[in-house]
Amino acid sequence: MMKSVDQFLEFLSHSWWLIFVFGGSIGGALKAIAAANQRRAERRQERYRLKQQTKVEIARAKAQTRVDEQTQRRDIAKIVDEHDQTDARWFGYEMSLVTLLDFPMMTDMREPLTVEFxxxxxxxxxxxxxxxxxxxGNHEAQVEYREAVHDYAIAFDVGEAEAKRxxxxxxxxxEQERLARAQRLLRLAMDDAATAEERQSAYVRARKDLDGLIVLPSAPRAQLERRIAGQIGA
Known part of the structure; x- marks a missing residue:
């Protein structure tokens, strides 16, 4: 476009006399060309501004996304930790048969609070x-899991408080006499200082006393049975 303008001006330098004939038209044309050039420059500047603004917005959005994801990770970690802590409290009962017999309601599935827990x-x-x-990034899953863990922790708190009460x-x-006797027998069954026969006999008698009262959790029961069987095998 600038080349065209130069050529036009060169033409005018050789045909200056035409200015008197077409002076008004030439002046208008030059003004139009200048205005067009100005508009093109302004459009280029506007496009450049919009591109820069878009880059800034994209960078800001990415930064916000990273912050949001970090916040989500912290929140999820807190929920998992609450889940783990509640599990640890429950395992304190489940894995200790002697402790469990002090608070038998913790595994008594006839109790509504125990069932709820x-x-x-x-x-x-x-x-x-x-x-x-x-x-x-999965907000619905996070909310569902958070509510489930909170319900679990609350149900455990309520059940444990009632069991202790x-x-x-x-x-x-x-029945209380049977529970107390079974507790003493289980202590003997878990005593590594006792003979294999003493431990086996104590465990069998404890199971008989507990029959119809409470059901021992399978994990610690199986663990104790393996220990006794191992000692007998030795």
Missing amino acids: HKAKRRADLLRPADPESMV RRRDGFTPR
């Missing part, structure tokens, strides 16, 4: 992500 635990375990990173009060005097 185990249902809440099962749901929290089901929703727990195998990889917490997979939950980042009642201890063995839900059992008849005769």
Whole structure:
């Protein structure tokens, strides 16, 4: 375009007399050309401004996304930690048969609070992500898991408080005697200083006393049975 203008001006230098004939038209044309050039320059500047603004907005959005993801990771980690802490409190009962017999309600599935606790635990375990990173960006899954863990923790608190309050009060005097005797026998069955025969006999008698009262959790029961069997085998 600038070349065209130069050529036009060169033409005028050789045909200056035409200015008197076409002076008004030439002046208008030059003004139009200058205005067009100005508009093109302004459009280039506007396009450049918009591109820069877009880059800034994209960078800001990426930075915000990184912040949001970091916040989500912290929140998910807190939920998983609450889940782990509640599990640890429960395992303190589940893995200690002697302690469990002090608070038998913790495994008594006839008790509504115990049933509620185990249902809440099962749901929290089901929703727990195998990889917490997979939950980042999934708001619905995070909310569902958070609520399940909170329900689990609350149900455990309520059940534990009631179990500690009642201890063995839900059992008849005769049943309480059986529980106390079974507790003593289980201590003997877990005593490595006792003979294999003593431990085996104590465990069998404890199971007989507990029959019809409470069901021992399978994990610690199997662990104790393996220990006794190993000692007998030795």
